[in-house]
Amino acid sequence: xxxxxxxxxxxxxxxxxxxxxxxxxxxxxxxxxxxxxxxxxxxxxxxxxxxxxxxxxxxxxxxxxxxxxxxxxxxxxxxxxxxxxxxxxxxxxxxxxxxxxxxxxxxxxxxxxxxxxxxxxxxxxxxxxxxxxxxxxxxxxxxxxxxxxxxxxxxxxxxxxxx
Numbered sequence: 001x002x003x004x005x006x007x008x009x010x011x012x013x014x015x016x017x018x019x020x021x022x023x024x025x026x027x028x029x030x031x032x033x034x035x036x037x038x039x040x041x042x043x044x045x046x047x048x049x050x051x052x053x054x055x056x057x058x059x060x061x062x063x064x065x066x067x068x069x070x071x072x073x074x075x076x077x078x079x080x081x082x083x084x085x086x087x088x089x090x091x092x093x094x095x096x097x098x099x100x101x102x103x104x105x106x107x108x109x110x111x112x113x114x115x116x117x118x119x120x121x122x123x124x125x126x127x128x129x130x131x132x133x134x135x136x137x138x139x140x141x142x143x144x145x146x147x148x149x150x151x152x153x154x155x156x157x158x159x160x161x162x163x
Contacts, residue, residue, distance in 0.1 A: 001139075003094065004095075005163065006087075006162055007088060007091055007092065007095075009160075009162055009163070010084075010085055010087060010142075010162075012160070013118075014085060014088070014118075014119055014121065016155070016160070017118075017146065017150070017153060017155065018123050018153075019120070019121065019122045019123065019153065020122075021122060022051075022120070022122040022128060026152075027049045027050075027051070027120075028049075028057050029152060030049050030057070030120075030148060030149070030152060031047055031049040031056065031057025031058075033148045033151060034131075034144065035059050037144060037147065037148060038144070043061065043063075043136060043144075044061060044068075045060075045068065045134060045135030045136060046059070046060045046069050046072050046133070046134050046135060047060075047061075047132070047133055048072045048076060048130070048132040048133075049120070049129070049130075049131050049132075050120075050130055050132075051120070051129035052080055052130075054129075056129075064135050068134040068135045071112055071114070072116075072117075072132045072133075072134045074109075074110060074111055075112045075114065075116050075130075076132045078100075078111045078112055079117040079118065079119050079127075079129075079132070080130065081104075081106070081111065083119060083126075083127040084119055084127075085115070085117060085118045085119060086112060086113055086114060086115060086116060086117030086118075086132075087113075087117075087138060087139070089113045090113030093113055100113060114141070115138030115139050115140075115142035116132055116133045116136075116142055116145070117132045118130065118131045118142065118145040118146070131145050131148075132145075139162065143161060143162060
């Protein structure tokens with residue numbers, strides 16, 4: 001894995017995977033698409049779609065644990081704080097040899113810099129919430145969200161996937 005290359009690709013994902021508009025139905029569609037992908041593949045994950053302040057969709061599939069729900073909360077908090085993916089935050093910190101506590105005074109009890117939290121961005125409004133997955137290795141959590149967004153927004157997933 002090349003951190004600089006991943007950060008460049010994640011920046012493109014965040015810039016281009018933007019919903020033309022958002023309502024609760026669209027949030028539910030994102031969540032259900034992730035749920036169906038996970039169910040079909042037998043993935044033991046928790047899925048959370050929220051605007052800042054309101055839960056829109058939550059599901060824990062077979063094999064997910066209460067720990068996954070806590071990871072979802074912490075990753076979602078990271079997206080809310082930085083308005084970008086939790087994976088990008090983690091990669092930048094790894095690159096600089098720093099931590100959330102050192103650089104920003106944020107507790108690991110409330111924030112996680114592992115992949116799987118992605119900004120929910122709406123054209124003309126900016127980042128309004130997050131889409132979060134927990135249960136897989138962090139790069140795969142992130143990638144599953146990107147795959148679902150590509151499908152719903154009509155993008156070629158191959159163009160957006162991390163190499």
